[in-house]
Amino acid sequence: MQTxxxxxxxxxxxxxxxxxxxxxxxxxxxxxxFEILEGEFVCFVGPSxxxxxxxxxxxxxxxxxxxxxxxxxxxxxxMVFQNSALFPWLTVRENIAFGLKMENINxxxxxxxxxxxxxxxxxxxxxxxxxxELSGGMKQRVGIARALAISPDLLLMxxxxxxxxxxxxxxxxxxxxxxxxKYKVTIVMVTHLVEEAVELADRIFIFAPRPTFxxxxxxxxxxxxxxxxxxxxxxxxxxxxxQIKT
Amino acid sequence: xxxxxxxxxxxxxxxxxxxxxxxxxxxxxxxxxxxISAGDSLGLLIQALCLSLxxxxxxxxxxxxxxxxxxxxxxxxxxxxxxxxxxxxxxxLPSFALIPLFVFYFGYTSLMTIIFAATxxxxxxxxxxxxxxxxxxxxxxxxxxxxxAHGLKKILFFSLPVAFPAIITGSIVGFSIGWExxxxxxxxxxxxxxxxxxxxxxxxxxxxxxxxxxxxxxxxVVFLINRLVWMPLLKKTQLYAN
Ligand SMILES: Nc1ncnc2c1ncn2[C@@H]1O[C@H](COP(=O)(O)OP(=O)(O)O)[C@@H](O)[C@H]1O
Ligand SMILES: [Mg+2]
Numbered sequence: 001m002q003t004x005x006x007x008x009x010x011x012x013x014x015x016x017x018x019x020x021x022x023x024x025x026x027x028x029x030x031x032x033x034f035e036i037l038e039g040e041f042v043c044f045v046g047p048s049x050x051x052x053x054x055x056x057x058x059x060x061x062x063x064x065x066x067x068x069x070x071x072x073x074x075x076x077x078x079m080v081f082q083n084s085a086l087f088p089w090l091t092v093r094e095n096i097a098f099g100l101k102m103e104n105i106n107x108x109x110x111x112x113x114x115x116x117x118x119x120x121x122x123x124x125x126x127x128x129x130x131x132x133e134l135s136g137g138m139k140q141r142v143g144i145a146r147a148l149a150i151s152p153d154l155l156l157m158x159x160x161x162x163x164x165x166x167x168x169x170x171x172x173x174x175x176x177x178x179x180x181x182k183y184k185v186t187i188v189m190v191t192h193l194v195e196e197a198v199e200l201a202d203r204i205f206i207f208a209p210r211p212t213f214x215x216x217x218x219x220x221x222x223x224x225x226x227x228x229x230x231x232x233x234x235x236x237x238x239x240x241x242x243q244i245k246t
Numbered sequence: 247x248x249x250x251x252x253x254x255x256x257x258x259x260x261x262x263x264x265x266x267x268x269x270x271x272x273x274x275x276x277x278x279x280x281x282i283s284a285g286d287s288l289g290l291l292i293q294a295l296c297l298s299l300x301x302x303x304x305x306x307x308x309x310x311x312x313x314x315x316x317x318x319x320x321x322x323x324x325x326x327x328x329x330x331x332x333x334x335x336x337x338x339l340p341s342f343a344l345i346p347l348f349v350f351y352f353g354y355t356s357l358m359t360i361i362f363a364a365t366x367x368x369x370x371x372x373x374x375x376x377x378x379x380x381x382x383x384x385x386x387x388x389x390x391x392x393x394x395a396h397g398l399k400k401i402l403f404f405s406l407p408v409a410f411p412a413i414i415t416g417s418i419v420g421f422s423i424g425w426e427x428x429x430x431x432x433x434x435x436x437x438x439x440x441x442x443x444x445x446x447x448x449x450x451x452x453x454x455x456x457x458x459x460x461x462x463x464x465x466x467v468v469f470l471i472n473r474l475v476w477m478p479l480l481k482k483t484q485l486y487a488n
Contacts, residue, residue, distance in 0.1 A: 079392045085385035089407045089486050102394030
């Protein structure tokens with residue numbers, strides 16, 4: 001196997017914020033160090049409120065770490081949000097086109113790419129609907145299409161399937177795996193579902209309670225798509241679930 | 247605003263719609279009848295109304311531009327936050343108290359009317375828009391930034407759409423405040439516009455006719471602006487709900 005390039009690394013990240021009511025500095029991240037390889041699928045799991053979303057925000061440049069360094073080799077980063085974060089004033093088509101429009105790409109090119117993504121994530125027939133008219137699963141498809149439209153080499157996903165019903169989430173996870181294989185995009189996904197992480201990830205980073213650090217990194221060496229009824233799958237889920245401290 | 251929204255629901259009913267338009271027709275009939283019996287007053291009336299409306303629209307456009315500009319600047323800078331209490335204090339000042347000040351600088355002129363009206367229309371738009379920007383969905387804002395909306399692009403493709411419903415509600419409130427400001431100043435010190443038309447002090451039956459004529463016409467214009475401009479825009483803002 002050829003050695004893969006590092007697409008993303010963080011060394012010794014610290015993050016704290018000032019609680020305006022109490023005047024205290026609250027520490028969220030301490031000493032976070034990791035490397036992620038090109039094409040890898042990494043899941044972050046850990047107790048709720050420990051700082052997983054904060055790390056994604058730092059990686060995407062939305063937030064600055066208090067201390068430490070982030071090194072990003074990725075040329076283009078896209079993000080998918082838990083509540084989809086679509087723009088309610090834009091149609092499905094316009095939402096997906098948003099990133100391309102910001103890049104000043106010409107209209108016919110945008111139309112071509114958007115139509116392609118609409119077909120790919122199964123949104124045909126919904127092009128001209130507004131987010132308010134869509135179900136949770138459909139909104140998340142739009143969120144994924146909006147991210148894919150800019151051809152990212154790094155896709156950050158913050159609990160993308162957490163607010164969906166089980167069947168829809170199951171379906172979207174399968175589709176995401178297909179997308180990952182097809183585009184060879186690096187994915188970093190935050191999730192609180194261990195089952196989801198074991199189904200999708202090459203490596204799982206287990207985070208400690210806040211102020212968080214990486215407690216353990218587990219490699220899952222099972223072929224994808226994974227059989228969720230196999231003994232190995234079940235053992236991994238069981239083992240990791242025990243490791244997450246709340 | 248509350249009144250308008252309330253009316254909006256009421257007038258959705260067909261029966262009310264028909265009644266409203268019948269009333270409107272009735273008022274128009276009065277206007278025409280009176281103006282025929284009062285000689286050339288229809289021409290004068292339309293002229294006066296157009297002039298007042300022109301002053302108001304001008305004032306409104308200035309306020310809209312300034313209010314949105316201030317709101318976006320305040321929202322985008324940490325320093326701006328400290329200005330909010332100052333604006334909050336200023337908006338509490340009864341606006342008519344400022345008339346002498348404006349008269350001192352501009353005299354009783356169209357320009358003075360426009361600037362004075364603009365200062366009173368400004369506040370509701372400013373505060374509605376500022377509130378909308380401050381309470382904008384954080385993840386939507388993050389999405390806009392991640393997908394490349396920075397600087398002017400962020401203002402055009404994120405801040406303005408986010409503020410759109412607030413711009414409309416602020417404008418509805420501001421526009422009715424603006425009518426009061428314009429007509430008020432006109433009655434106090436101007437010789438042109440709908441204010442003086444109503445205030446014409448010939449104490450004759452002729453004046454009573456002019457008064458009824460003026461008020462009826464004003465009613466029709468305000469009603470039509472609400473119906474044809476604000477209602478459709480207000481309806482459009484429903485789309486912006488998350
Ligand atoms: N700028 C901030 N202001 C207030 N609270 C913050 C800020 N940044 C992070 N936090 C807090 O830090 C903690 C970690 O948040 P988050 O990263 O969203 O956790 P997770 O995604 O793991 O559930 C939470 O308790 C959150 O309230
Ligand atoms: Mg989170």
